[in-house]
Amino acid sequence: MWHMKDKQEEFIYHNDPTKVLDNFKGRTKLIGSLGDLNCSLEIDAVKNHDNGPYCFRVELETSKIDKYTFVHNCVTIKMIEQASKPELHAEMSVQEGQSTVSKCSVQHTCPSYQPTLTWSHSGKTIMSYKDIGHGKWEAESLLTFNPTKEDNHKSITCTVKYHGSVRGEMQATQPIFVKEQETLNHILIPTISGLGAALLVGLLCFFVVKRYK
Numbered sequence: 001m002w003h004m005k006d007k008q009e010e011f012i013y014h015n016d017p018t019k020v021l022d023n024f025k026g027r028t029k030l031i032g033s034l035g036d037l038n039c040s041l042e043i044d045a046v047k048n049h050d051n052g053p054y055c056f057r058v059e060l061e062t063s064k065i066d067k068y069t070f071v072h073n074c075v076t077i078k079m080i081e082q083a084s085k086p087e088l089h090a091e092m093s094v095q096e097g098q099s100t101v102s103k104c105s106v107q108h109t110c111p112s113y114q115p116t117l118t119w120s121h122s123g124k125t126i127m128s129y130k131d132i133g134h135g136k137w138e139a140e141s142l143l144t145f146n147p148t149k150e151d152n153h154k155s156i157t158c159t160v161k162y163h164g165s166v167r168g169e170m171q172a173t174q175p176i177f178v179k180e181q182e183t184l185n186h187i188l189i190p191t192i193s194g195l196g197a198a199l200l201v202g203l204l205c206f207f208v209v210k211r212y213k
Contacts, residue, residue, distance in 0.1 A: 002028070002041050005053040005074045012054055013041055023047075031112060034058075042112055043077075045164055052076045082168035084108070086117065086160045090174050094147045096181040104158035104172065105140040107132070113163030117141035120157035152178040 002013040011019050013028040020028065027045055032038030039056045053074040060066040090102035104117050114129055114137075123145030132138050141158070157173045 001057050001059075002030075002054050003057060003069075005055050005071070008055075008057070008069065012043075023049075042110065044113075046077075046079075048079055050077055051079060083160075083162055083166045083170075085169040086158050086172045088156075088158045088172035088174050090156055090176065092175060093177050093179065094151075095179050096149055097146055099144060099146055102143045102156060102158075103140065104143070104160075105138055106160045107136050107138050108162070109135060109137070110163070111137050115139050115163070116161045118159050118161070119143045120155070120159075121145055121151075147176065147178045149178055149180055151176055152180075 001011050001015065001019075004010040004012070010021055012021060012024040013030060014020050017025065024043075027043055029042045029044070030039070031042045032040035039058075041054070041056075043050060053076040055069055055071055055074040057069040058067065084107045086104050086106040088102065088104050091100055094100045102119075104119070106115055106117065108115050111129070111131070117127065117139060119125065119141070121143065123143050125144075126142045128140050128142075130138050130140075139160075143156075153175070155173050155175045157171055159171050161170070
C-alpha cells in the first residue's frame, strides 16, 4: 500500500480499492513487482495537489506483527505547469536528392503511456524509448528522407502528443534550405560557353595577325 506520510490511514493505493481516498480512486496502480524488489506506483491524470509526500508500506497477511512503513524513503512529487517542448535537431542546409536525417526527442515521466512524435514531412521514421534515470524517460523519433527542390525555403515540424490533458508547447519547427543538384546542363552550358569564347578570341587574333602581316 501507499499512504500519506503524516496520515498512515489515508491510502492513495491499497490492495483493497475501497480503502483508497476518493480523489485517488481509479488513478493509482502498482506497476512494480514486489518479487523483484520494485514497489513503483503509477499515478494517472496527475492533479496539482498530488504533491505528497507518499510512503510505501507492506503488511504480511499471515502475520499481525510483520509490517513496515518506509518512512525514510517517502516520495515527493514536484509539479510543473507545462510539459516539455520537443527538441528538434535537423540540418538547415541540405543537398537535393541526398538522404538527410532529422531527430526529435522529448522527456516525460510515465513509461506506461509513452508520448507519440509525428512529422510534417513524409519519410522513414524510427521510434525509440529509453530510461534516462531519476524518474524520467526519453522518447525519440528519427526521420529520414530525400529532399527535393520543392522543399526549399519550407519548414519541417515535429509534434508531440501526450497521454491525458497536458498543457505546453507541443511543436518544434526548423526551416530547411535545399541546394539544387547539379545536372549535365549545368556542366555543359558553361563549358560550351567557355569553348565558344576561346574560339572567338582565337579567330579574332588570327584575323588581326593576318591583317597586320
